Amino acid sequence: MRRRTAIAAAGAAAVGAAAATATTAAFAGGRPRPSGTGFVRGADISGLIKNEDFGAVYRRADGRRGDAIKILAESGLNCIRAKVWVDPADGYNTKTQVVELGRRAKKAGMDLLVDFHYSDTWADPGKQYKPAAWEGLSFADLKTAVYEHTADVLGALKSAGVKPGLVQVGNETNGGFIWPDGRWDQLEQMAGLLTAGCDAVADVLPGAQKILHLAEGGNSGAFQWFFDNAVANGVPFDAIGASFYPYWHGELSGLAANLDDLATRYGKPLYVVETAYPFTTEDSDGFGNIMTDPEPVPGYPSSPEHQSYWIEAIADVVKAVPNGLGKGLFWWEATWTAVAGAGWDPADPSSGNGWENQALFDFDDRALPGLRTLGGL
Incomplete structure (x- = not known):
């Protein structure tokens, strides 16, 4: 009872007492709520292919081994997100891997969000x-490079029979x-580069x-500062994405207030593309x-159960x-379990993984309850 009271209190501060009560009740029997349409x-799952190449395996909650993307789809997920780097040192997170992930996602009945970083x-x-490869380019040539890189990756996906429904032009571009x-x-140059990426998306997909x-x-x-400037400079974007990690980005009430304001101010679809x-x-x-706090958010201890409650x-x-206008939610690096050789730094094969305790698979490779929760939203 004390645990549930703490959860309800934490949720009430962020999304209201009714939402908190619904959250607690929905999981009292260990079942996710029925999936909502749309x-x-x-x-x-940007790191999945590298993880697999270095020996990672994935299991369903009952221990049966399976393909990670199939396990995601079986759990109710309907979209994957994959980042694209231009020329990374380790050769991963490039057009090659995005096309492979896109094919596998399509075969499993899922959509794809392509996340362009425009970096190595x-x-x-x-x-x-x-x-x-873009160092030393004039600004005009840099805009061309952004357009051509974006069009090249999306064209390869299209040729492979994969047409992503969502394309992210830039990653966490606050500055x-x-x-x-x-x-x-x-600001004008930033808008010009964003527009080049958006134009490539519009032309190819x-x-x-x-x-x-x-x-x-x-x-x-x-x-508000960023999107007011994007609108003022004519950037042709369709939707807004946000990262929200509660241990870095504050209370859920702040996210709620910001999303509500964005919906009113710009009238665009909104996605939390990372949490x-x-x-x-x-x-x-x-x-x-990266995160070792036993209770990063008051009332939400670090545990499989509370990972589900957070979702x-x-x-x-x-x-x-x-x-x-609130259209979706993405869990960041759900399949990034710890495997030697598949660390965070593309230039350092000995680097490790500081994120495995936030994946949706446990240290025995089994799907955590949170995966089923996410799929049941």
């Missing part, structure tokens, strides 16, 4: 490194992207939604985990966005 229930490595608010040319202090994506999903000021939560504080590869709580926020 809501994107997704997982970023991780792109986020703190770093947006220009691809080495712009492809620095320094598209940095926050070069006219039916796909073009998403612009920021981190810090509870930071309304950052989103996660730990199912344990333990480590399985000897490489320190429900954030989904309730997205689904409550006005005018039905």
